Amino acid sequence: NAGVTQTPKFQVLKTGQSMTLQCAQDMNHEYMSWYRQDPGMGLRLIHYSVGAGITDQGEVPNGYNVSRSTTEDFPLRLLSAAPSQTSVYFCASSPLSWDNEQFFGPGTRLTVL
Amino acid sequence: RKEVEQDPGPFNVPEGATVAFNCTYSNSASQSFFWYRQDCRKEPKLLMSVYSSGNEDGRFTAQLNRASQYISLLIRDSKLSDSATYLCSGGYNKLIFGAGTRLAVHP
Numbered sequence: 001n002a003g004v005t006q007t008p009k010f011q012v013l014k015t016g017q018s019m020t021l022q023c024a025q026d027m028n029h030e031y032m033s034w035y036r037q038d039p040g041m042g043l044r045l046i047h048y049s050v051g052a053g054i055t056d057q058g059e060v061p062n063g064y065n066v067s068r069s070t071t072e073d074f075p076l077r078l079l080s081a082a083p084s085q086t087s088v089y090f091c092a093s094s095p096l097s098w099d100n101e102q103f104f105g106p107g108t109r110l111t112v113l
Numbered sequence: 114r115k116e117v118e119q120d121p122g123p124f125n126v127p128e129g130a131t132v133a134f135n136c137t138y139s140n141s142a143s144q145s146f147f148w149y150r151q152d153c154r155k156e157p158k159l160l161m162s163v164y165s166s167g168n169e170d171g172r173f174t175a176q177l178n179r180a181s182q183y184i185s186l187l188i189r190d191s192k193l194s195d196s197a198t199y200l201c202s203g204g205y206n207k208l209i210f211g212a213g214t215r216l217a218v219h220p
Contacts, residue, residue, distance in 0.1 A: 042212030
């Protein structure tokens with residue numbers, strides 16, 4: 001099993017550009033989530049999904065959209081990138097729910113100029 | 114105020130030392146709690162869950178104090194390889210992380 005994969009590993013955007021961060025897992029996990037990590041702020045929950053077709057907002061959802069059309073994939077869309085969205089983005093998955101062990105992907109380092 | 118807060122450190126300790134991290138949570142309805150370990154420029158990985166009665170895994174002991182709303186992690190006989198950032202987490206219907214505490218173990 002590849003576990004949780006994220007693409008790209010690195011990305012540089014200009015302010016106003018849009019892009020999609022990809023996340024996929026091959027463990028048939030129901031629960032998936034997106035976090036951003038900034039120095040001094042730790043991991044902050046952006047959006048999460050309890051299964052295909054179901055998503056909900058986390059702590060810092062503004063500026064991001066998600067969808068979950070399949071169990072395997074949970075893409076994160078930045079609609080109009082801003083410098084404040086410069087961060088490291090981690091996708092995570094869990095067999096059932098938020099209160100099981102979370103398996104994290106390797107992260108995407110995003111810089112918005 | 115963040116829902117889960119912890120001392121950012123860094124904690125600089127010699128090999129063999131005992132070090133303790135505390136983490137407080139503000140939502141009294143929080144149910145499940147965990148400690149994750151994150152190495153530099155890597156993804157977090159589960160270190161251990163935190164059970165109400167306290168639990169131990171080798172040199173690591175985790176405890177939960179619901180009355181005071183904090184969880185703790187004790188590391189005994191620190192090793193160089195324990196150097197990392199330790200993230201506490203908990204929540205009610207979603208998992209919230211603290212900012213992490215950095216530990217540096219030196220010879």
